[in-house]
Amino acid sequence: MTRSVHPALIALAVLVFIFLVGPLVIVVGAALSDTSYLTFPPQGLSLRWFENIFEIAAFRRTIVTSLQIAFISTGIALLIGIPAAYAMNRYRVQLPGWLSTLFVLPVLVPELVLGFSLLKSVAVQFTIPIYISLVIGHTLLVLPYVVRVISASLAGFDFSVEEAAVSLGSPPLKTFFTILLPNVRSGVIAAFILAFITSINDVSISIFMTGPGISTLPIQILAHTEQFFDPTVASVSVLLMVLTVAVMAIVERTLGLTFLAK
Amino acid sequence: MKRFAGWTLASPATLVIIAFLVLPVLATFWTTLTTPGGPLEPYLAFFGSGFRRTVLWRTIQVSLATTAIALVVGFLTAYVISRAPRWLKSILIIAAVFPLLTGVVVRSFAWLIILGRNGILNNFLISIGVTDEPFAMLYTQGAVITAMVYLFVPLMILTLAGVLESIPDDLIQASASLGATPAATFRQVILPLSVPGLIVGAVLVFTGSFTSYATPQLLGGESVMMMGTLMYQQAMVTFDWVSASTIAMVMVVITIAIVLAMTRLARRLNPMAV
Structure with missing residues (x-):
């Protein structure tokens, strides 16, 4: 039973998807062009702009920094976010209502304001190194994602299973690792992926946290585009898209494999 | 005991948010209250400056235009997706998620290639003879709105x-069996039931565009200054932290x-809640 959709609506949807995917195709085309300026369709195919990324020290450095910051801050956010999400689901009655409001705050406060406030009142005030400030900023950025995704997967968890394990003599930490964690595994993976991608792509917080020799990849891209109009940035963009595809595929696979095991 | 366990587990994240979000943002607010001119002086200066009022007004205009276009385009597209066969549905959803996971910088940069003086659009317009001279499309309000619509339509x-x-499918079938035309069903059943979702989408898009930085910076530059770019300029170029703090608080x-007003509105307009 298919309900008919007006042909005009279908035509519009096709245009919207061309609008959504087209610009990304253009970026890929521009990255492969053999010219020294950005153009599409590419004139002559070449991978030299990909090589050029790694010849520019600032790109090499910021790629490493961005990956490090994303791993560290996502790790910290999981470390503090999982127990918080657990506590808010398991001990909802015992904890005050403002606590869940507090965990929504990082979403309500604009990232630019958070970045500026961190710079002014934490990094400069207490002379905290830029690198550490970046870790703090990105941890705050991704924490809401972690708490929300883990909470959602805990909502379907039957806490009496855990109580059964405890009453049969399982110590708390062992219960956590053998009962709880395997049950929210797909939630943890989803939280990790979302947090990692968000951190890698962040501009609004990182823009305030640059210093001598330290910056993140998106900020370096912005700086490069302001000076040059060559296909290097298009190539970096393609690398970021490949990373996104890889990450999506990993989720498919990991979550898919768990489903197969069930 | 249970209360203690709950607090212990929640405390690291709670402390991080209080120490690195609540207190720093309060300190930014405090900065605007403790100037030599008194607590209201920075805000009077902000609203007294014609340039700043223009920036605020432009930011509101750009965000409203982005929200309105994204609402219409996003709603109609989502409607088509919801009526598509299952196999096509998942492909379309992936096609919408992928741009969303690609960063803001990459997606704004794409429009730099398209709208530039020697960009694809200008080359195309010249080649088909619409114009001899390339149009100046970058660094205009239109460029910023186009890129922002591009940015936020997937979210919508x-x-x-x-x-x-x-x-529920039953509702739509019921409406049809009672004699409503597809257009009437759309207007009287589907649209009212989508109002809460439309409001959530509108809030996400409006606040997202209102506080954006990368897109106005890349495609608007100095000539289409918005709240985000103005705040960055005050904070990091002229180092006027009182002024930057004031913009931040606005x-x-x-x-x-x-967010609060629209959440209340959503609750009142939700036909399912009655």
Whole structure:
């Protein structure tokens, strides 16, 4: 039973998807062009702009920094976010209502304001190194994602299973690792992926946290585009898209494999 | 005992948010209250400056235009997706998620290639003879709005696809069997039931565009200054931290006011809740 959709609506949807995917195709085309300026369709195919990324020290450095910051801050956010999400689901009655409001705050406060406030009142005030400030900023950025995704997967968890394990003599930490964690595994993976991608792509917080020799990849891209109009940035963009595809595929696979095991 | 366990587990994240979000943002607010001219002086200066009022007004205009276009385009597309066969549905959803996971910088940069003086659009217009001289499309309000619509339509599609998916098929069949034309069903059944989703989408898009930085910076530059780019300029170029803090607080107040007002509106307009 298919309900008919007006042909005009279908035509519009096709245009919207061309609008959504087209610009990304253009970026890929521009990255492969053999010219020294950005153009599409590419004139002559070449991978030299990909090589050029790694010849520019600032790109090499910021790629490493961005990956490090994303791993560290996502790790910290999981470390503090999982127990918080657990506590808010398991001990909802015992904890005050403002606590869940507090965990929504990082979403309500604009990232630019958070970045500026961190710079002014934490990094400069207490002379905290830029690198550490970046870790703090990105941890705050991704924490809401972690708490929300883990909470959602805990909502379907039957806490009496855990109580059964405890009453049969399982110590708390062992219960956590053998009962709880395997049950929210797909939630943890989803939280990790979302947090990692968000951190890698962040501009609004990182823009305030640059210093001598330290910056993140998106900020370096912005700086490069302001000076040059060559296909290097298009190539970096393609690398970021490949990373996104890889990450999506990993989720498919990991979550898919768990489903197969069930 | 249970209370203690709950607090212990929640405390690391709670402390991080209080120490690195609540206190620093309060300190930014405090900065605007403790100037030599008195607590209101920075705000009077902000609203007294014609340039700043223009920036604020432009930011509101750009955000409203982006929200309106994204609402219409996103809703109609999500409607088509919700009526598509299952295999096509997942492909379309992936096609909407992928741009969303690609960063803001990459997606704004794409429009730099398209709208530039020697960009694709100008080359195309010249080649088909519409114009001899390339149009100056970059660094205009239109460029910023186009890129922002591009940025936020996927978010709108995903928000609304979920809402439209949850409308029971029975309702639509009932409406049809009672003699409503597809257009009437759309207007009288589907649209009212989507109102809460439309409001959530509108809030996400409006606050997102209102506080954006990368897109106005890349495609608007100095000539289309918005609240985000102005705040960055005050903070990091002229180092006027009182002025930057004031802009930050205006942004926070407007964001929170819109979220609260729209959440109340959504609750009142939700036909399912009655």
